[in-house]
Amino acid sequence: MAGCHRTPDVTRGAGETWGPGRVFGIVPLPDNQMYWFATESTPEGGHEADEKTAVLDRFGTWYPPIRECIDNTPAESILRHDIYDLAKMPSTFVRNRTVLLGDAAHAMTPNLGQGAGQAIEDAATLVLLLRSGDITAALARHDRIRRARTRTLWRQSRLMGKAAQAANSVAVHLRNSLLRATPPAIVSRSAARVAKWTSP
Numbered sequence: 001m002a003g004c005h006r007t008p009d010v011t012r013g014a015g016e017t018w019g020p021g022r023v024f025g026i027v028p029l030p031d032n033q034m035y036w037f038a039t040e041s042t043p044e045g046g047h048e049a050d051e052k053t054a055v056l057d058r059f060g061t062w063y064p065p066i067r068e069c070i071d072n073t074p075a076e077s078i079l080r081h082d083i084y085d086l087a088k089m090p091s092t093f094v095r096n097r098t099v100l101l102g103d104a105a106h107a108m109t110p111n112l113g114q115g116a117g118q119a120i121e122d123a124a125t126l127v128l129l130l131r132s133g134d135i136t137a138a139l140a141r142h143d144r145i146r147r148a149r150t151r152t153l154w155r156q157s158r159l160m161g162k163a164a165q166a167a168n169s170v171a172v173h174l175r176n177s178l179l180r181a182t183p184p185a186i187v188s189r190s191a192a193r194v195a196k197w198t199s200p
């Protein structure tokens with residue numbers, strides 16, 4: 001993942017490109033800034049002596065402006081990390097008066113871009129429920145509401161990651177055909193459902 005000035009033409013908005021076993025994403029930011037990310041399934045803990053060259057080797061031939069994004073990024077601002085999610089969701093987020101929020105409760109893969117959003121939803125839900133003054137009831141309700149919502153997103157995020165990172169050529173062909181056949185309205189509706197928070 002890396003940030004740089006938006007010198008390449010990335011005015012088309014945020015987006016991801018899914019290739020066989022690899023993903024490249026570009027996100028324009030205000031003030032002429034942007035960040036990009038690149039993912040590949042590799043053994044845990046791996047590092048290259050020169051991460052910029054490694055990314056260029058893997059993604060430099062993808063369509064413009066991917067190469068320019070990488071070229072325009074100072075090597076020292078490229079970060080490489082393994083990605084983890086929870087192997088299993090906890091059976092409760094609440095014990096007595098202790099509540100798990102955010103990644104401590106429901107760390108998910110970044111494929112839906114919902115990890116921080118869900119931490120914020122947790123906090124907003126908790127604050128609103130605690131206004132009732134009945135702490136025990138508020139925490140029980142928080143647990144019920146938040147586990148249901150975050151479990152769905154945690155599963156979807158994992159599934160999306162598997163689809164995005166598919167490397168097998170048959171799986172890639174099926175995935176691409178399915179995506180091409182999916183009407184944009186369905187994609188928009190499902191994205192809206194992911195982003196929709198309902199106040200308790």
Ligand SMILES: Cc1cc2nc3c(=O)[nH]c(=O)nc-3n(C[C@H](O)[C@H](O)[C@H](O)COP(=O)(O)OP(=O)(O)OC[C@H]3O[C@@H](n4cnc5c(N)ncnc54)[C@H](O)[C@@H]3O)c2cc1C
Binds near residue numbers: 001083103115116
């Ligand atoms: C590559 C990547 C891309 C992502 N993209 C998105 C995105 O587009 N949209 C989105 O919504 N989310 C995204 N996320 C997820 C998001 O970053 C996390 O879900 C979010 O940061 C979780 O917030 P948190 O406060 O629960 O935990 P954290 O952000 O991990 O905060 C926990 C804090 O507690 C501190 N801490 C830990 N132990 C102790 C201790 N013992 N004492 C004191 N402090 C301690 C840590 O240093 C840390 O600062 C992404 C994550 C990754 C890895």
